[in-house]
Amino acid sequence: MTGHQLVLATRNRKKLAELRRILEPVVGLDVLGLDDLPPFDEAPESGATFAENALAKARDAAEATGLAAVADDSGLTVDALNGMPGVLSARWAGRHGNDLANLELLLAQIVDVPDERRGAAFVCTAGLVLPGGAEHVLEAEMRGRIIRRPRGSGGFGYDPIFIADGHAMTTAEMTPEDKDAISHRGKAFRALLPLLDADLG
Amino acid sequence: MTGHQLVLATRNRKKLAELRRILEPVVGLDVLGLDDLPPFDEAPESGATFAENALAKARDAAEATGLAAVADDSGLTVDALNGMPGVLSARWAGRHGNDLANLELLLAQIVDVPDERRGAAFVCTAGLVLPGGAEHVLEAEMRGRIIRRPRGSGGFGYDPIFIADGHAMTTAEMTPEDKDAISHRGKAFRALLPLLDADLG
Numbered sequence: 001m002t003g004h005q006l007v008l009a010t011r012n013r014k015k016l017a018e019l020r021r022i023l024e025p026v027v028g029l030d031v032l033g034l035d036d037l038p039p040f041d042e043a044p045e046s047g048a049t050f051a052e053n054a055l056a057k058a059r060d061a062a063e064a065t066g067l068a069a070v071a072d073d074s075g076l077t078v079d080a081l082n083g084m085p086g087v088l089s090a091r092w093a094g095r096h097g098n099d100l101a102n103l104e105l106l107l108a109q110i111v112d113v114p115d116e117r118r119g120a121a122f123v124c125t126a127g128l129v130l131p132g133g134a135e136h137v138l139e140a141e142m143r144g145r146i147i148r149r150p151r152g153s154g155g156f157g158y159d160p161i162f163i164a165d166g167h168a169m170t171t172a173e174m175t176p177e178d179k180d181a182i183s184h185r186g187k188a189f190r191a192l193l194p195l196l197d198a199d200l201g
Numbered sequence: 202m203t204g205h206q207l208v209l210a211t212r213n214r215k216k217l218a219e220l221r222r223i224l225e226p227v228v229g230l231d232v233l234g235l236d237d238l239p240p241f242d243e244a245p246e247s248g249a250t251f252a253e254n255a256l257a258k259a260r261d262a263a264e265a266t267g268l269a270a271v272a273d274d275s276g277l278t279v280d281a282l283n284g285m286p287g288v289l290s291a292r293w294a295g296r297h298g299n300d301l302a303n304l305e306l307l308l309a310q311i312v313d314v315p316d317e318r319r320g321a322a323f324v325c326t327a328g329l330v331l332p333g334g335a336e337h338v339l340e341a342e343m344r345g346r347i348i349r350r351p352r353g354s355g356g357f358g359y360d361p362i363f364i365a366d367g368h369a370m371t372t373a374e375m376t377p378e379d380k381d382a383i384s385h386r387g388k389a390f391r392a393l394l395p396l397l398d399a400d401l402g
Contacts, residue, residue, distance in 0.1 A: 044313045046313040046315060048281070048318060080249070081283075081285050081289075082284045082285050082287065084282050084283050084285050086283065088282075088310055088311075091310065093306070093309075094305075094309030094310065095309055095312060105294070105295060105306075108292075108295030108296055109289055109292065111296060
């Protein structure tokens with residue numbers, strides 16, 4: 001497959017860079033972010049699940065552009081918060097929050113939670129909508145735990161306070177390649193690659 | 202039963218006033234708050250459930266004073282937050298938060314959640330520990346929904362943004378007596394009254 005365009009329905013530049021890295025193996029795929037396209041109406045992320053949000057974003061982008069579109073909705077599910085912040089991960093400290101405010105709020109909320117109850121998982125749901133209307137949803141997770149102080153400057157979001165099971169570094173301390181190899185987003189989007197290869201051709 | 206002392210294991214003055222109101226029918230009961238007693242070591246509220254926290258607080262107070270002790274752990278469980286803030290209700294905006302900061306954070310987090318998914322419940326777990334060591338736990342809830350802007354100046358905590366099912370006013374707009382009649386705390390503590398009458402005698 002060569003010369004095909006795929007829209008990644010995100011305005012998050014760090015997420016876009018991660019997704020481009022992961023999708024590189026699809027030879028000849030031209031990956032566009034929303035900022036590379038004329039503006040269109042985007043529905044708010046008001047779904048109750050990652051899958052609803054991911055599909056809604058991919059559908060909006062596919063309809064507006066006529067191109068194949070991929071979106072992810074991803075987030076951190078913290079056991080001691082009953083799986084929250086979940087779909088609200090990017091807005092945990094409020095609409096005008098940012099990565100640091102979100103992360104500091106989460107640390108403050110679970111400051112009294114002992115080590116044995118600090119389990120968490122990063123979850124990624126990837127939604128793919130093809131020009132013909134076919135839809136695919138894939139979900140993957142990376143289990144781990146929340147530490148007490150941020151470490152590392154790589155990645156984004158909650159990476160500085162998350163250590164994956166079987167690892168010693170936070171995902172913000174890992175190289176991008178090492179993170180992609182184990183990450184929720186790496187796993188979900190690698191599972192999409194065969195669909196892109198087959199259906200975009 | 203006359204002349205018996207009961208410790209209410211709380212430092213929250215508004216909660217203390219509510220509990221005193223509800224316990225008034227127990228004739229001759231002398232109700233003390235923690236601020237009426239010499240200081241003692243209080244464990245942090247680190248339990249995963251309301252019941253763990255309520256019993257821990259009541260046990261600490263009963264052991265330190267030799268008196269019967271009642272504690273409540275209560276909070277708001279919001280459907281769109283998977284039941285959170287729950288046991289973290291009083292510290293939702295962080296350790297140094299306050300009622301207003303907690304309430305505003307919660308409104309901001311669910312700002313995109315549509316009306317039909319704004320269900321919530323106030324939950325109260327009352328723990329009673331008697332001098333002989335007997336323990337009782339009672340739980341009650343008040344179902345309702347979260348509105349979009351605070352209304353009313355009564356009550357405390359999340360009262361200004363909560364409307365109970367079948368009502369039109371927030372619990373912060375109701376009279377104390379009307380609130381007690383339907384509230385989680387009113388129901389749980391009224392269920393304790395017979396135990397106090399019987400066991401403290």
